[in-house]
Amino acid sequence: MLYEKYRDEIDAILARYPSKRSALLPVLYIAQDAYGRLDDASIREVAEILDLPYTDVFEVVGFYTLFYNEDVGKFVLDVCDDVPCCFCGAEELVADLEQRLKVKAGYTTDDKMFTLRRVKCIAACDQAPVLQANLEFHYKVTPDKVPALLEDLRRKVESGAQISISGRFAEH
Amino acid sequence: MPKTQLQEHIVLRNREIANIADIAVYTQHGGYETARKALTTMSAQAIVDEVKKSGLRGRGGAGFPTGVKWGFVPREIFPKYLIVNADESEPGTFNNHEIIDHNPHQLIEGIIISAFAIGANTAYIYIRGEFAYGARLLEQKIAEARAKGFVGKNVFESGFDIEIYVHRGAGAYICGEETALLESLEGKIGQPRLKPPFPAVAGLYAKPTVVNNVETLTNVPRIIEKGADWYRTFGTERSPGTKAVSISGHVKNPGNYEIPLGITMREFIYDWAGGMRDPNVPLKFIIPGGASSSWLTPEHLDTPLTWDDMAAAGTMLGSGAVVVLDESVSVVKAALRVDEFFKHESCGKCAPCREGTHFLVKVWERIDEGHGRPDDIELLSDVGRQMLGKCFCPLGDSAVSAVNSAVKFFRDEIAAQIK
Numbered sequence: 001m002l003y004e005k006y007r008d009e010i011d012a013i014l015a016r017y018p019s020k021r022s023a024l025l026p027v028l029y030i031a032q033d034a035y036g037r038l039d040d041a042s043i044r045e046v047a048e049i050l051d052l053p054y055t056d057v058f059e060v061v062g063f064y065t066l067f068y069n070e071d072v073g074k075f076v077l078d079v080c081d082d083v084p085c086c087f088c089g090a091e092e093l094v095a096d097l098e099q100r101l102k103v104k105a106g107y108t109t110d111d112k113m114f115t116l117r118r119v120k121c122i123a124a125c126d127q128a129p130v131l132q133a134n135l136e137f138h139y140k141v142t143p144d145k146v147p148a149l150l151e152d153l154r155r156k157v158e159s160g161a162q163i164s165i166s167g168r169f170a171e172h
Numbered sequence: 173m174p175k176t177q178l179q180e181h182i183v184l185r186n187r188e189i190a191n192i193a194d195i196a197v198y199t200q201h202g203g204y205e206t207a208r209k210a211l212t213t214m215s216a217q218a219i220v221d222e223v224k225k226s227g228l229r230g231r232g233g234a235g236f237p238t239g240v241k242w243g244f245v246p247r248e249i250f251p252k253y254l255i256v257n258a259d260e261s262e263p264g265t266f267n268n269h270e271i272i273d274h275n276p277h278q279l280i281e282g283i284i285i286s287a288f289a290i291g292a293n294t295a296y297i298y299i300r301g302e303f304a305y306g307a308r309l310l311e312q313k314i315a316e317a318r319a320k321g322f323v324g325k326n327v328f329e330s331g332f333d334i335e336i337y338v339h340r341g342a343g344a345y346i347c348g349e350e351t352a353l354l355e356s357l358e359g360k361i362g363q364p365r366l367k368p369p370f371p372a373v374a375g376l377y378a379k380p381t382v383v384n385n386v387e388t389l390t391n392v393p394r395i396i397e398k399g400a401d402w403y404r405t406f407g408t409e410r411s412p413g414t415k416a417v418s419i420s421g422h423v424k425n426p427g428n429y430e431i432p433l434g435i436t437m438r439e440f441i442y443d444w445a446g447g448m449r450d451p452n453v454p455l456k457f458i459i460p461g462g463a464s465s466s467w468l469t470p471e472h473l474d475t476p477l478t479w480d481d482m483a484a485a486g487t488m489l490g491s492g493a494v495v496v497l498d499e500s501v502s503v504v505k506a507a508l509r510v511d512e513f514f515k516h517e518s519c520g521k522c523a524p525c526r527e528g529t530h531f532l533v534k535v536w537e538r539i540d541e542g543h544g545r546p547d548d549i550e551l552l553s554d555v556g557r558q559m560l561g562k563c564f565c566p567l568g569d570s571a572v573s574a575v576n577s578a579v580k581f582f583r584d585e586i587a588a589q590i591k
Contacts, residue, residue: 021359025340026339029340056360060359063362065344066301067343083264083509083510084421084497087500087501120345120512121513123266123300125263125264126428167304168308
């Protein structure tokens with residue numbers, strides 16, 4: 001169970017706020033990592049930890065783009081296609097990733113390794129084209145850099161390194 | 173020779189001091205001494221007065237005078253909160269990103285001084301969820317400052333307690349709007365609140381709350397250290413100081429530049445950012461203050477970068493985000509992407525924004541795909557009119573900027589694409 005397993009971390013979060021409800025977003029991040037997504041059961045579990053109505057937690061999960069209520073890959077690849085990125089190589093990057101991964105943006109590869117998404121501005125416009133892999137930044141990702149990047153991420157999974165789709169251990 | 177770099181940076185000091193994110197380096201360069209001086213020798217009122225005198229205006233977009241905002245906080249109601257708005261999400265803006273990653277201690281020192289000035293013992297840094305590394309880094313840096321006795325109980329032995337917590341959002345532009353931010357921090361969906369009451373009176377948990385942008389607070393230690401008069405040697409009378417401005421798109425040297433307010437757009441693009449990426453492809457238009465701002469064209473290049481001059485030119489300085497686009501860019505595609513952003517980020521609370529952004533995207537999309545209809549330009553303008561001034565918060569209005577700009581400056585190009 002989530003609370004038993006992450007008691008120290010969750011208690012530390014609760015101690016920051018005078019209201020339990022304020023802990024909702026950080027606790028959802030933990031649950032998402034623990035279960036791989038926020039399905040109905042995990043949402044209900046978080047609601048119980050924080051004494052919240054289930055519907056309030058469902059609503060929050062639906063509202064924010066970094067909470068996933070469907071299965072995602074080991075790595076979520078978010079490519080910014082906003083202005084100016086879309087005029088600075090983002091479209092070419094999305095096309096290249098779609099071809100290599102054999103999925104359209106918005107979907108997960110058959111081997112459940114990668115979920116590819118188009119996202120809006122991630123505040124690194126001078127580094128276009130830019131993507132985040134589990135919320136770690138990768139700058140100036142021209143298509144020639146894609147094979148090495150994907151290989152790196154695959155190796156991370158194989159090596160058993162700590163993977164967080166919530167970005168809880170992001171290093172850059 | 174045009175002057176293209178400040179002799180002395182105020183906020184991007186990481187540009188002149190290597191490894192200033194390291195607390196040892198930061199303290200070697202006088203770091204946290206200003207907080208010590210402020211908390212042990214100055215009154216809260218004296219700090220508020222100095223910031224008022226400096227004319228510092230909020231760097232998040234609205235440009236509201238920071239000292240005046242602090243002055244609205246009722247002294248006798250407790251507890252009070254200081255919220256750091258690190259939800260940097262306005263398309264084109266990435267200067268807070270640099271401050272957080274490379275000059276975090278100056279931000280933390282600014283938080284300590286500002287919290288003392290308004291009488292808040294708790295500060296929350298609300299950071300956008302995508303800055304996952306930035307959030308971890310700030311937590312580490314706060315722990316370093318705590319270990320030195322700069323954060324926590326009785327800091328600098330002044331009798332003042334200050335706790336600083338990092339709170340990660342989860343991907344929602346609207347949470348940059350201060351009341352939506354407060355809702356989100358309370359664990360709810362990020363929908364704006366009706367104002368009044370303003371946060372200064374009833375904000376987080378209905379207590380007096382000040383919400384300040386990262387860059388705004390990062391200015392504070394230098395203003396208190398060197399004084400309002402020194403600060404006013406930069407910038408103009410009504411837009412004092414410097415501004416970290418992000419420039420991106422089709423310029424040779426995109427990036428952040430800390431500029432003295434008042435230089436012209438031409439100087440900024442051509443002297444500071446190196447001019448157009450490809451000198452053979454001319455400048456088409458500029459989105460000068462983030463995606464929310466109305467566009468400028470080459471005829472506006474001599475507009476000074478100040479709040480007032482940009483307003484007089486029909487746009488805004490906004491969050492300090494200049495997106496430069498050359499003649500290779502399709503106006504329809506640009507407007508479509510801008511409005512897709514606002515459609516995606518509309519919180520759904522009010523109909524004009526929720527429905528309006530949806531219709532704008534639908535129409536731009538069909539024009540982009542070659543299925544535009546003869547009256548689509550009128551339709552876009554009409555939807556815009558039904559949104560402007562009728563939305564619950566500024567997000568809806570922002571979506572209309574691209575429509576009105578595109579139609580005003582590039583009607584012929586859009587019409588040609590419809591035929």
